[in-house]
Amino acid sequence: NAGVTQTPKFRVLKTGQSMTLLCAQDMNHEYMYWYRQDPGMGLRLIHYSVGEGTTAKGEVPDGYNVSRLKKQNFLLGLESAAPSQTSVYFCASSPGLLREYDTGELFFGEGSRLTVL
Amino acid sequence: RKEVEQDPGPFNVPEGATVAFNCTYSNSASQSFFWYRQDCRKEPKLLMSVYSSGNEDGRFTAQLNRASQYISLLIRDSKLSDSATYLCVLPNFGNEKLTFGTGTRLTIIP
Numbered sequence: 001n002a003g004v005t006q007t008p009k010f011r012v013l014k015t016g017q018s019m020t021l022l023c024a025q026d027m028n029h030e031y032m033y034w035y036r037q038d039p040g041m042g043l044r045l046i047h048y049s050v051g052e053g054t055t056a057k058g059e060v061p062d063g064y065n066v067s068r069l070k071k072q073n074f075l076l077g078l079e080s081a082a083p084s085q086t087s088v089y090f091c092a093s094s095p096g097l098l099r100e101y102d103t104g105e106l107f108f109g110e111g112s113r114l115t116v117l
Numbered sequence: 118r119k120e121v122e123q124d125p126g127p128f129n130v131p132e133g134a135t136v137a138f139n140c141t142y143s144n145s146a147s148q149s150f151f152w153y154r155q156d157c158r159k160e161p162k163l164l165m166s167v168y169s170s171g172n173e174d175g176r177f178t179a180q181l182n183r184a185s186q187y188i189s190l191l192i193r194d195s196k197l198s199d200s201a202t203y204l205c206v207l208p209n210f211g212n213e214k215l216t217f218g219t220g221t222r223l224t225i226i227p
Contacts, residue, residue: 035217040125042204042219043161058214090160105151106215108160 002026006091006109013081013116021076021112023091031094032074033058033106034066036087043090049074081116088113120144121207123218130195131226137191138221140205150188151206152179155220161204165190192223200225 004025013019023032033048045058049068063085065077074093078085092106122141130136140150149168153161165172167188171180178191192199205218 040219043217045214048214105163106161108162110160111158 004091004093004107004109006089006112008112009110010113011115013078013114015082015116017081017116018077018079019081019114020078021089021091021114023074023076023093023109025072025074025091025093025107027093027095027107028071029093029107030071030096032068033092033094034064034074034076035090035092036060036085037090037111038087046076046089078114081114083116086114086116120216121205121218123205123221125219126222128221128223129226130223132195132197134195135191135193136195136223137189138203138223139187139189140218140221141187142205142207143186144207145183145186147207148181148183149208150179150181151208151215152188152190153204153206153217155202155204157201161217164203195225197225197227199223 007022030051034046035043036046037043044060046060046064047055047058047066049055052068052071055066055068067075089112091109094106120143128136151166152164154164155161165174165179167179167181176193181188202220202222204220207216
């Protein structure tokens with residue numbers, strides 16, 4: 001069972017370079033999310049999508065762009081990488097609308113470790 | 118005040134002991150919470166969901182104290198495999214987002 005797959009798992013960039021992180025899920029989930037995790041900061045939401053063709057900003061969207069052209073894929077782009085974007089990036093998905101008494105389960109990918117020099 | 122705050126630890130606990138840690142929250146209207154577990158260099162995974170006053174699952178008990186606005190996670194008869202970081206998570210049903218605490222690191226010592 002693949003679940004949520006992120007590629008690449010590791011990447012080193014130079015300042016100013018661009019790159020795209022790919023997230024793919026095979027669970028037919030409507031909602032997909034991109035988080036970044038930094039020491040002492042917890043998981044912070046970058047962008048999210050509530051369905052194919054839709055995206056919305058999260059807590060820390062600056063410097064990132066996203067696209068959800070297909071339901072199963074959610075792409076995170078860095079147009080001009082900066083050292084402050086060195087982080088571990090997690091993609092996650094969930095079945096749909098978050099309702100009270102739902103399990104609250106997000107299904108996470110294994111993470112992508114990005115270093116910007 | 119942050120929406121969700123956790124003691125970062127680390128908590129170093131001998132195997133077999135009972136350990137508890139808390140998570141405080143600022144939104145007094147919150148009624149549901151989640152605990153996620155994250156192993157070192159791995160992704161977070163759902164451990165427990167907490168509704169109303171609390172929830173129990175085997176050796177794990179989560180409780181919600183609305184008056185003092187905190188939730189707790191109690192682990193009994195701790196195992197080496199319980200070593201992980203435990204994340205407190207607050208759902209926002211209005212905008213479909215989860216707010217994650219920074220996590221409490223737990224190490225079980227043989």
